[in-house]
Amino acid sequence: MVGKPLATIVSAGLSKFGRREGLYWRELFIEAATEAFDRCPNLDPRKDIKAIFVGHMGESYEHQGHTAPTITDWLGLTPVQGFRLESACASSGAALRCAVMAIASGLVDVVLVGGVEKMTHRSTAEVTEFLAMASDFPFEQWNGLTFPGLYALMATAHMHKYGTREEQLAMVAVKNHKNAAINPKAQFQRAITIEEVLKSRVIAWPLKLYDCSPITDGASCAILVRPELAKKFTDTPVHIIASAGATDKIGVYEREDLTTLLSARVASQEAYRMAGVEPKDIDVAEVHDCFTIAEIILYEDLGFCPKGYGGKFIEEGQPEVGGKIPVNTSGGLKAKGHPVGATGVAQLYEVYLQLTNQAGPRQVSGAEIGLTHNMGGSGASAFVHIYKRGD
Numbered sequence: 001m002v003g004k005p006l007a008t009i010v011s012a013g014l015s016k017f018g019r020r021e022g023l024y025w026r027e028l029f030i031e032a033a034t035e036a037f038d039r040c041p042n043l044d045p046r047k048d049i050k051a052i053f054v055g056h057m058g059e060s061y062e063h064q065g066h067t068a069p070t071i072t073d074w075l076g077l078t079p080v081q082g083f084r085l086e087s088a089c090a091s092s093g094a095a096l097r098c099a100v101m102a103i104a105s106g107l108v109d110v111v112l113v114g115g116v117e118k119m120t121h122r123s124t125a126e127v128t129e130f131l132a133m134a135s136d137f138p139f140e141q142w143n144g145l146t147f148p149g150l151y152a153l154m155a156t157a158h159m160h161k162y163g164t165r166e167e168q169l170a171m172v173a174v175k176n177h178k179n180a181a182i183n184p185k186a187q188f189q190r191a192i193t194i195e196e197v198l199k200s201r202v203i204a205w206p207l208k209l210y211d212c213s214p215i216t217d218g219a220s221c222a223i224l225v226r227p228e229l230a231k232k233f234t235d236t237p238v239h240i241i242a243s244a245g246a247t248d249k250i251g252v253y254e255r256e257d258l259t260t261l262l263s264a265r266v267a268s269q270e271a272y273r274m275a276g277v278e279p280k281d282i283d284v285a286e287v288h289d290c291f292t293i294a295e296i297i298l299y300e301d302l303g304f305c306p307k308g309y310g311g312k313f314i315e316e317g318q319p320e321v322g323g324k325i326p327v328n329t330s331g332g333l334k335a336k337g338h339p340v341g342a343t344g345v346a347q348l349y350e351v352y353l354q355l356t357n358q359a360g361p362r363q364v365s366g367a368e369i370g371l372t373h374n375m376g377g378s379g380a381s382a383f384v385h386i387y388k389r390g391d
Contacts, residue, residue, distance in 0.1 A: 002369075002388060003276045005227040005239035007103040009387070011040035012222040012345075012352045017337035018120075018187040020217040025062060025118035026074045029054075032114060032221040032342075033075055040223055042233045043110075045077060049223075050108040052082040053099040055092025055115030056341040060130045062118055077112075088134035089290065091115055092220060093245075093344030093374030093383030099224050100243040100385075109229060114221035115346070117339035127215050131340070134377035136251035148212055148291070150252050150378045152204035155293035157258035159206065161308070164296065166206050168311035170197035172292040173210045173334055175320055180331025182361045187216055187337030211292040216337035220345035222352070230390065236356040237390030242275035243383075244268070250380040259308075261294075263382035264301040264373060271371070272303070275386040279303030282325055282386075283367040284354045286347035288375045289332040295319075298373060299327070302384075321362055329354065329362045344374035344383060355389040 013035030015028045037045055052072055059065040068082025087094040092115025099113035119127055132141045135150065158164045174194055180186035192210060200209035223233070230237040246266035249255055255262070272278060279302060287302065289295035296310035304325050305313040313319060319327035330336045330350035333343060351370035353359040368389045375382040 003241045003274055005241055006243055007100045007224045007240045008227045008230040008390065009238040009240065009348070009352055010223050010225050010230055010233040011036045011043065012349045013039065014185050014346055014349045015219040016185055017216050017218040017339065020118070020120070023118070023217070025116045025219065026070055028118060028217060028219040029071055029114065029116045029221070030074055032219040033112065036221045036223055040233055043223060045075070048110045049077060049080055049112050051102055051111045052077065052080055053085060053095040053111060053113045054082070055085050055095040055344060057086060057088055057091050057117060058130050058133070061122055087381045088376030089288070089338070089340040090344060090374045090376035090381045090383055091341040094381070096344055096348060096385060097243050097245050097383050100240055103224055103226055109226045111224050112221065113224055113345060114219060115342040115344060116219040117341040118217045119215045119339060120217050124215065139251055139253060147378065148204040148207055151291040151293055152207050153252060154258050154297065155206050158293060158297065161259050162311065164311040166198060167194060168296065168315055169206065169211055169292040170194045171314045172289065172295045173197045175314065176289065176328050176332040176334040179321070179329050179362055180335030183331050183336060186331040186335055187214055188331065188335045207291055207293070213290045213333040213338040216339040218337055218339035218342045218346065220342040220349055222345055222348055238352050238355045239388045239390055240385055241388050242271040242386035244270035244274060245381070245383045246270070247381050248379055250377065252378050259297065261297055261301050261375065261379040261382070263379050264298055264375060264384070267382045267384040268302045268373065271384040271386050277369060277386065281369055282371045283369050284329060284351060284364045285325060285327050285371040285373070286330060286332070286350050287327055287373040288343070289328055289334045290338060292334065295327065295332070302371070302373060321364060326364050329359065329364060344372070347372035347374060348385070351387050355387060
């Protein structure tokens with residue numbers, strides 16, 4: 001039996017992702033929040049919203065902390081209570097989890113949840129340094145390991161253990177660029193070929209340029225309410241029927257098996273139990289494909305295919321729109337973009353569109369149950385949410 005709703009999404013918004021020159025992150029968040037408010041005319045933000053939860057990884061990009069009150073100020077929502085959550089690239093996944101808990105606890109009835117990051121005005125070297133703060137400083141950062149290097153270790157381990165090939169990694173990038181090309185909010189609007197991926201310059205072998213998610217500006221937003229109140233705000237509610245999180249050792253060097261993401265496995269198993277569903281019941285999923293190998297490993301750890309079968313799963317076209325379980329119909333982090341603090345709720349935005357039949361040419365026919373997986377760093381944190389289309 002499908003689980004009872006913990007909270008209900010009545011609206012969502014997303015800024016355009018990409019290089020957004022001349023704007024502060026607060027302005028990007030206003031863009032996302034404005035869409036969410038416009039989608040929900042029955043919502044009076046100043047009267048109805050009782051708490052704000054926002055994911056924001058780093059103050060370094062704009063030398064600006066104190067994120068939550070900055071947002072309440074610029075949205076005109078002071079003195080509403082606000083909370084900033086940080087869990088590296090899973091920051092807005094953490095914000096979403098806290099927002100769900102706040103509603104499920106009965107303490108608040110209506111919350112705004114979202115995430116934001118402004119990254120492209122910084123150099124690649126600066127962004128690499130800021131992102132590396134999500135890894136282990138004395139044993140990874142200090143010794144020159146960046147995130148492409150860490151995920152390259154996972155990729156080579158997976159290739160050695162299961163025979164995964166570079167071409168299969170490339171297929172993930174091709175699929176996600178194909179989806180992004182028909183997503184007007186995505187950073188990259190162009191399809192690519194396997195040959196282009198394989199010929200792109202090596203970043204950390206076997207990962208090449210097109211195996212890596214880009215540096216991105218963007219913001220995401222959603223309005224969550226107590227399920228009993230949903231009909232007051234919308235005729236197309238999306239219920240959150242599971243919310244789970246888990247952690248792993250922060251240092252990849254400490255893990256027993258580089259071919260698996262423990263936090264994803266533990267969080268997804270708890271989410272499936274809570275929702276009363278199995279992996280085969282998922283109609284559409286957004287997963288954290290910061291690098292193409294991550295998506296392949298997540299096919300396995302989220303239960304979409306057996307362990308070691310991830311490369312064949314993409315080769316057979318099973319995560320394509322029209323396949324067994326369409327994955328990253330938005331274009332994913334790889335092609336939609338990865339403004340790290342915004343990513344978790346951006347995944348929710350895509351599932352919300354899919355379950356309310358608003359995804360346009362990338363719509364998954366008959367989608368009723370969706371899943372999002374958002375992780376921080378090299379998988380040291382993960383948050384999994386499961387959604388069901390409302391009646």
